[in-house]
Amino acid sequence: MSSKQGGKAKPLKQPKAEKKEYDEVDKANIQKKKDEEKALKELRAKAQKGALGGTGLKKSGKK
Template identity: 85%
Template sequence: MSSKQGGKAKPLKQPKSDKKEYDDVDKAFLQKKKEEEKALKDLKAKAQKGAVGGAGLKKSGKK
């Protein structure tokens, strides 16, 4: 019928996982991935910088 507990039940907390051991292949992959993300971030920043300049709708002087 009716219970005291209303709403959604919270999930139980997961135990913290220990730090993973990475071998050389995994370390190289993670390093490469970080470099790619950094390059992508730089490209996005450059793209936004250039697009802000003069592009946009021009208003006419007519009423």
Template identity: 80%
Template sequence: MSTKQGGKAKPLKKPKSDKKDYDEVDMANIQKKKEEEKALKELKAKAQQKGSFGGSGLKKSGKK
């Protein structure tokens, strides 16, 4: 009757959560959030295509 004693213990599995019932207000908020995330992704993609703003960035003085 040997038991496994060394090493790391396995984490316990979480029970599966039940599906939640959403009302109209919750569904509207979820939909709005998805649309905002989609718009943000599109803006990020456009910003990456154009490159940096202003070109040169910060100007450094010649002094040390």
């Protein structure tokens, strides 16, 4: 008994997620969360830029 199934088996398709309906309170909370994440991202970018900007004197490999 031999089967002629070759190659990879195709993965099963996932059912599409249903669209959720949000009321005004949920929409406000989602927007607030997005704004907070955006502010944190900007602060992180500023912190990294400041830390890398003042590296000071670099030592050369030569003696």
